[in-house]
Amino acid sequence: MSRKKKPVYRLRNVILAIVLLIGLAIGREVYLALTATPGSSENFPAKVAALIEESQPPGVPPESPDAFEILSRVIPIESDMHAPYRAGPQLPNGHYPIDYTALRGPQSRKFYGAALETIQANSRKMIEDLRATEFYSLLDEAAAARRAVRPTPLSGDVIGFLLPHLGKYRNLARLNSARMYLAHQSGDESELARAFEHGLAPGRVAGHGSFLIEYLVGVAIHALMVSELREELVERPVSEQTLLKLLAVMDRQELPSMRWAIEGERLGTLDTIQWTHTDDGKGSGRLIVSKVSSLGPMLASGDNILEGAGAWRILNIAGAAFPSKAASVRRANEFYDAAQAAIALPHYQRNTASADLEAMAEAIPKRYILLRMMLPAWGKAIQSMDQIECQWQGTKVMLAIEIYRQRHGRPPASLDELVPGILPHLPKDPYTGSHFGYRILDPGTDPHGRAYLLYTAGRDGTDNGGVQAKQPYDAFRTTAGKGVDYVLNEPRLPPEPDEAPDATPDDEPTPEPPAPEGTMPPTQPTPE
Structure with missing residues (x-):
């Protein structure tokens, strides 16, 4: 009598098959981890060199x-x-x-x-x-x-440029x-x-x-x-x-323009994404953890979940837990596109853009480890752009006022008198979109001998009559800038006096004058 044939799908075989599949999957992951090769389909250093060429003034020949x-x-x-x-x-x-x-x-x-x-x-x-x-x-x-062309290596990592x-x-x-x-x-x-x-x-x-x-x-x-x-x-x-x-x-x-710096940072970020990911030939790939660890000191920036990881290739198995190359590229481009859109507007039209960029960077999930490490503090950078635009245009207005004084023996009654005889057009205060603040001072009333005040409204966008904070640059800060302006024709700070010699044992100490009744004694200002 023949024995009954056992089914191939019995529990033991199913378990063995599952174990085999898991083993194959693990083996595949180990193989991929040990053989992970960075992508190199795009020459980003060459793109950086081309960008610098593109930033040159039009009509200037290369020679x-x-x-x-x-x-x-x-x-x-x-x-x-x-x-x-x-x-x-x-x-x-x-x-x-x-x-x-x-x-x-x-x-x-x-x-x-x-x-x-x-x-x-x-x-x-x-x-x-x-x-x-x-x-x-x-x-x-x-x-x-x-x-003005900075020589750029045509190979290597963009972030490694010195x-x-x-x-x-x-x-x-x-x-x-x-x-x-x-x-x-x-x-x-x-x-x-x-x-x-x-x-x-x-x-x-x-x-x-x-x-x-x-x-x-x-x-x-x-x-x-x-x-x-x-x-x-x-x-x-x-x-x-x-x-x-x-x-x-x-x-x-x-x-x-700052737009060249934004595009350069974009290229540097995309280059780093390329050499820290594999290339599947379809525009995507997996994170190579051992490559990310080679970034060295950069790993200490931000809340980095790979901090302390070594360069062992076996760690590349963890790459599957991170976003794909395509996802990182997409996120990076979204951020840099937003930065370009922000700087295309004057400050008074985008007074929240700087904060929006900071929030956008902070909102990137921690799994996007490269982006959280590499995206610069664009909010503060854009604030710097606004400040130099304000100082640059304000200086031009001040020069024009001084030219008018040389010609007429007095400052102009209003800034409109500067055009078109001195300036082709009147520069605008980037914080308001209108004229810079301007006040004529009564003769002999200013301790520095100034005949006028020229100022910007600063961060709050409000003309406060040229009232300046004790720390002038507070006018460009979100909180401290409320109620104050930044005076452009501010006199130079006087030299600080020499320190008094230390008292000798025979000297009587000089008592400090008491604070007025009902007031607190003076304290050192707290830095922002």
Whole structure:
């Protein structure tokens, strides 16, 4: 009698089949983890180079002089001349022997102590000694060159590009702002205008880069230079001829649009997504965890769920738990598109856009590990863009007012009198979309001798009559800016007084005056 054939689908076989399938799935995942290869279908470094070319002024031929290349020859001249100062006797408290900002103040003994005069003398001597070199003539060439192309590697990781020139550019700006100050004090208006353009040029060149940090360095440089200029115009009048030169300088050295930095950051983000994901040939792929861990210090930024992960390939199994390459690309493009849309509007039309971008970045789920690490703080960056636009346009208006005073012996009754005789059109306050705030002061009423106040409404968008906060930049902050404006023709801060010598045991301590009845004793301001 034949035995009854057992069914193949009995429980044991089903379990074995399930175990086999699980084993195959695990084996497949292990294989994929160990063999995960980054995608390389797009050459993003080449796209960055093309973007920088696209940012150049229209009509400037590629073979024309390049300001970036010229500045690369300027920087070593000044740097090499530091050697004798570094080799000299060490200054008290280890201060570096040169600091150009020490020439234009305000400075105090509290910071420099006994080294102050030495640092000032060294810095002044350096500025003069550079006249025996081609330093200033090369700066003339850089300022005149319309083309400014930062050399870009055509391979490698975009986020690995080095930008060592940025610190040098800021040093050039500090040097030239000090030159402006010295020229103004001596009445050398030709040198003042030349130094102003020499200082602005590195900012313009930095703005032609492809990354946010380059744009922000350009912002910082331009803010330093126009701030110094406005303080000088308050201190002492300048001839109409020089004022017209300064206006022309500003037309030549404008900062490029922030949109180039946004596109450059987009390319850097997309490049990083590409080399940290596999490529399935259909525009997507899986996260390569071992590649993400190679980002090193960046892993410490934000709430990173991969912090501490090593570079072992077996960890790539976890890639399946993260969003796909296509999903990350889509999210990144949505964010950068929103950033481009935000900067296309003046501040008064998008007063919530900065906050919206910050909220948009914060709302990205933690699983999008790369995006949460890489998306910059665009809200604050856009605020910086608004501030420099305000200061830049406000400085032009101030120059035009001073030209009017030279021609008529008085300030204009209203800003409308500046057009079309001096300015082709009247710049708008980006915080209101209308004229900058302007008030004529009664003669002899201003302790600094000003004939007028020129100001921006600032962050609250309200004309508060030129009332300024104790900390002027509070006007650009969301909370502190309520009820205050930012005065553009604010005088230079006076030098801080030297510290009183320490009391000796024989000295009677000086009592502090009592606070008025019903008031609290003064306290140190709390930083924001």
